[in-house]
Amino acid sequence: MKFGICSEIFKDWGDVDRTMAFVRETGYDGIEIAPFTLSQYVTDIPAAERRRIAASAETNGVEVIGLHWLLSGTEGMHVTHPDAEVRNRTAAYLADLARFCRDVGGSVMVFGSPQQRNLVAPLTYEQAFENAVETFRRAMPACEACDVTICMEPLSTAETDFCYTAAQTRDLVQAVDEPHFRMMLDTKAMTTEQADRPALIREFAPYLRHYHANDPNLNGPGWGDVDFGPIFEALRDIDYPHYVSVEVFAFDPGPEAIAQRSLAYMRGFVPA
Numbered sequence: 001m002k003f004g005i006c007s008e009i010f011k012d013w014g015d016v017d018r019t020m021a022f023v024r025e026t027g028y029d030g031i032e033i034a035p036f037t038l039s040q041y042v043t044d045i046p047a048a049e050r051r052r053i054a055a056s057a058e059t060n061g062v063e064v065i066g067l068h069w070l071l072s073g074t075e076g077m078h079v080t081h082p083d084a085e086v087r088n089r090t091a092a093y094l095a096d097l098a099r100f101c102r103d104v105g106g107s108v109m110v111f112g113s114p115q116q117r118n119l120v121a122p123l124t125y126e127q128a129f130e131n132a133v134e135t136f137r138r139a140m141p142a143c144e145a146c147d148v149t150i151c152m153e154p155l156s157t158a159e160t161d162f163c164y165t166a167a168q169t170r171d172l173v174q175a176v177d178e179p180h181f182r183m184m185l186d187t188k189a190m191t192t193e194q195a196d197r198p199a200l201i202r203e204f205a206p207y208l209r210h211y212h213a214n215d216p217n218l219n220g221p222g223w224g225d226v227d228f229g230p231i232f233e234a235l236r237d238i239d240y241p242h243y244v245s246v247e248v249f250a251f252d253p254g255p256e257a258i259a260q261r262s263l264a265y266m267r268g269f270v271p272a
Helices: 007-013 016-026 047-060 084-103 125-146 166-176 197-203 229-237 255-267
Strands: 002-006 030-033 063-067 108-111 149-152 181-186 208-213 243-246
Touching: 002 007, 002 063, 002 255, 007 016, 007 030, 007 255, 016 030, 016 047, 016 255, 030 243, 047 063, 047 084, 063 084, 084 108, 084 125, 108 208, 125 149, 125 166, 125 181, 149 166, 149 208, 166 181, 181 197, 197 229, 243 255
Parallel strands: 002 030, 002 243, 030 063, 063 108, 108 149, 149 181, 181 208, 208 243
Antiparallel strands: none
């Protein structure tokens, strides 16, 4: 098990080298990049900048885990849309994201993006599901070529009406039926599930490729009421070998405090 942190809390720093150095000094193994912090579209990020990001990570001993907030800030993207042209454009951009992810050294892309997956009238859930399967399958050749895995994120009912449970997300993973399409779990998003978080981790272990650590109060792990002891016990029970990444939505404490306090809390549950 490795610890990572998401990059958007460092956006105001505007300095890749400073961010990478701080992440390493704090004790994290990796960083998860939100593309919107760099550009509206990754296709506008030149090769030289991609090499600079990868080189900075390597120099500072930090692994680029991959990407999240994949479609934030983009326009005309939607994986379940009734218009095939929109879906085709989205699949092509997912392929562009996979190439960017590879170029900066990453291997995982977390698909949350509720606004780009929500049902669009007059589609039923079943029709939207089939559209999503088609869209993600179209992106799979690029993901395979880049060795990048898309991890579908179940979000709460407050955020989306598509794949709002782990079971629905597992069903999508099974329907796409590709090794580079898996699922992830998010502590905050699991709040509306009927089962508790440790039970969900154990149940969906065969599909689990990534995990986000946060709290329903929008802060980091250890900043709210969620006890992460049973969560880490479940992750140990399934021999989870991948990243646990800190993702927060409340930035007021500042990046230093968020990163340091969150990691210190999580390390309390993981034997040295």
